[in-house]
Amino acid sequence: MNESVEPRWLTKEELEAWWALVSLTIRLPAALDAQLQRDAGLTHFEYQVLATLSEAPDRTMRMSELAAMAEGSLSRLSQLVSRLEKRLWVRRTPDPSDGRYTLAVLTEPGWDKVVESAPGHVEAVRNLVFDVLTKPQIRQIASISNRIVRGINPGDRCR
Numbered sequence: 001m002n003e004s005v006e007p008r009w010l011t012k013e014e015l016e017a018w019w020a021l022v023s024l025t026i027r028l029p030a031a032l033d034a035q036l037q038r039d040a041g042l043t044h045f046e047y048q049v050l051a052t053l054s055e056a057p058d059r060t061m062r063m064s065e066l067a068a069m070a071e072g073s074l075s076r077l078s079q080l081v082s083r084l085e086k087r088l089w090v091r092r093t094p095d096p097s098d099g100r101y102t103l104a105v106l107t108e109p110g111w112d113k114v115v116e117s118a119p120g121h122v123e124a125v126r127n128l129v130f131d132v133l134t135k136p137q138i139r140q141i142a143s144i145s146n147r148i149v150r151g152i153n154p155g156d157r158c159r
Contacts, residue, residue: 028128035124040117045072047117049080050089050106054114059106062095066104089113 010018033044040047048070053059061069067077081104084090089110095101106114130138 031128032121032124036117036121039120040113042113042117045070045076046080046084047114047121049077049084049104050110050114051118053090053104053106054111056106059111060103063092063102063104084110087113 029044036042036044036047042050049066049072052066052069053061063077063081064074067074070077072080081090081092085092087109089107091105091107093103093105095103133141
């Protein structure tokens with residue numbers, strides 16, 4: 001006999017928290033994307049990739065690692081890097097330590113673009129997120145976000 005299991009419906013409090021989280025995950029990326037498009041001519045994903053490379057040793061990273069750090073698939077990243085190469089902001093090169101991998105390298109013009117774009121982006125992040133939170137709430141959001149990410153992918157290193 002096949003018994004059906006009753007779903008574990010959300011409580012009123014959980015439902016309110018869920019809709020708040022859904023709204024946040026839709027509206028915040030859209031607001032950050034709009035700021036970057038308006039002020040720097042970049043998408044948020046383009047900025048994430050450039051900024052991640054800017055923080056890497058020698059401004060260089062394996063494409064597979066960069067995709068993971070930028071929260072994108074390798075194919076999406078590859079298409080993006082092709083566009084960034086046309087702008088001369090990134091170049092690809094074989095990994096000298098293991099030719100099976102490709103490295104993405106942030107060029108000087110790419111570095112200049114990050115330096116030019118970062119102040120406006122940081123100000124938007126500060127205005128949209130940190131200025132509206134208390135210090136304890138900032139610690140809580142970091143802890144909660146990391147916990148949810150680990151629940152989605154237990155092996156995730158979380159930035």
